[in-house]
Amino acid sequence: MPNELWLRMGSFIIVLIVMMVWEAISPNLTSKVANYKRWSSNFFLAFCGAMTGRLLVPAGLAVVAIFADKQHFGVLNILPIPEWTAITLAVIALDCLIYWQHRVFHRVPLLWRLHRVHHADPHLDASTGLRFHPIEIALSLVIKGGAIMLLGVPVLAILIFEIVLNASAIFNHSNITLPNWLEKPLRKVIVTQAMHRIHHSQVVTETDSNFGFCLSTWDRLFGSYTHEAKAGDHGLTLGLQEYSKESDNTGIGTLLLMPFRKKPRSCAAEKTANRL
Template sequence: MALAEWALPKRKRTLPQGRRWLTNWGIVVLDAVLVRFVMPILPIGLALYVADNGWGLLNWLAVPSWLSILIAFVLLDFAIWLQHLISHIVPIFWRLHQVHHADRDIDVSTALRFHPIEILLSLLYKFAWIAAIGAPALAVFAFEAVLNAAALFNHANVRLPLKLDRVLRLVLVTPDMHRVHHSVSPVETNSNYGFNLSIWDRMFGTYIAQPDAGHEDMKIGLNAYQSEKPGQLLWSILLPFRNR
């Protein structure tokens, strides 16, 4: 996706790429270290434990394995959509999530720019859904792979042909669809919460097809932080603890 951004960029960058990438990838390193130290268990490991102990809805029902995998995958996708919605409407979670939105450019690195505390809370949330669903390990593995790949895809600053975009977004969240969500406009920020399947935003009325200002002219980030500070690592890590 980084190569695609270089070959077919959608927007001109606001801040220098090198500085932003040092910050965004620095946050990724902090996330990885903290998660490995505090919570070494992985979602797939939990799924295996859940299956061994017969926990969760799908383990209680006589559901064929292929159907169980499909149901779990779709429910986990909905869970992530719901988590994203909650992170916008609950103030304490928004304090953490605004680190992701403060980025004044949106590209492949933005997909991984999440505060370490939000990453830990996200894991706990995902663990609860895996246990409640009784998600098979194969479904969790597939979901994690698809979710991460989809996030890199739909955050990319890449220009897709409009016809291709219209077809893809019938099922999947495209870069143009998700870019609307990173607009400074509150109405647009509170839309298009999906990361993978586009059905949830259409189903719950949070879908906006295009930004009012157009993709090339729309302002990215948060109105309160239109400066070079979101490109700084320490500032980004401390952002949830500021009073504004």
Template sequence: MLEDTLLTQEPLIRAAFFFGILGIMILWERLSPSRRLSVSKPLRWGSNLGLVVLNTVLLRAVFPLAAVGFAAIAAEQGWGLFNVLELPGWLVILLSVMTLDLVVYLHHVMFHALPTLWRLHKVHHADRDFDVTTGLRFHPIEIFLSMGMKIVAIALLGAPPVAVLIFEILLNATAMFNHGNVSLPRPLDRLLRWVVVTPDMHRIHHSVIPQETNSNYGFNLPWWDYLFGTYRARAAKGNQGMTIGLTEYQNTLRVAQLPWMLLLPFGRQADDTTLSSRPKVG
């Protein structure tokens, strides 16, 4: 059965897409970087990618079946909306991918809005540079909470395993793409922003200016930012003029050290860039 094949081949399928997209983005950044990096690349990359390895090992230990495996269980048990409704298979897959992307958007907003969750998410935003490895830089506890959130959403939706696998691959691939230290020609960027979050769009989200940090939350689909009024077309100081990261960590190289990243949520740090500082839209 397709579900059995997905369960057995999922790690291989995801690894192939992960390393393929990562390699493409690294090459693109090397050939045509958008911004000059301010921190030593070996130090940042060693720490950011080291965090990826740590998260992968811990996630597999805590959630051995992960999202796709849980989707297979949900299908067998008949859990969730799409296991009750009689809809065409292609439509179930499409609606599942879109709904899970909306859940990730809302999850991202929540991690900015709540101080306790923001302390975890600051590990991602504290990076003083913005490149493909930034899209992989998340605290292990945030990764666990994100997986738990996705499992709950899958159970409620009844999203089929193939839809969950497509969603996970798209989310991972677009996160690396839109965190890339690259730029697209402006006409192409404007066109793509209708269907996918672009690097120039998401880079604004990593600005030190709170109103910009609290905008452009989408990782994959840009529609939720348009719909909920969190879209920002451009940074106040432009792509080259904006400062990346968080204000309180601009004068330290600790942000590029793995032990510091792991301990950051448990220190006495300022929480001055939460959602409450975002101006009302409209």
């Protein structure tokens, strides 16, 4: 699709700048770790993930959709439905897929070792929404590629979904507080900051809830919704107990090697028990 890269990059940069400015003007919490240390690690990790994606699928996921369309393969390529309906269904289905992918990465110990790089951040802001290990990014691309093939996802739906997914990740990790009159009705449809902060709590039962990225519907539908943290929004302790030191969360080498180092005992047993 012409200008696809520019549309994705443009929307990504705009949302990121807006949320970072909002955080600077009206932050929800103050970071325990200097922002420049966290940002340098988080943004470089995001760069590594982007490069991994380009190396794995140079032409992007759109090429998978084009191949499926030419082969007339996939559910949506077979069903006699209008294109706009196929696009809508595809975007919703992909969001549901990311919800279940997220749950699986919490459930399977080997995958959790990758995903804990994201959860180890002791503070939440827009940069946390970009903090994923490159191997997790690679696995996610493979999963999405398979789903696109099986569903027969239209190319335009992929563009819309990728823009929405990136924007949602930046938005719901942002260090801001929406007013109650807006947050309460909004979280009935999409994942808000207050809802997603619960997911980053050090309390295991709270960490293993609120898995949605864009639509909040899936958590309610599949029984993983937590309305409020036990300690309240401002009483939350974020991150992972076993990675509470500043040295655990700064330095790109530290984050890249985190999945390959033996998990400390502090809360590993409790975390594993809750996943099995």
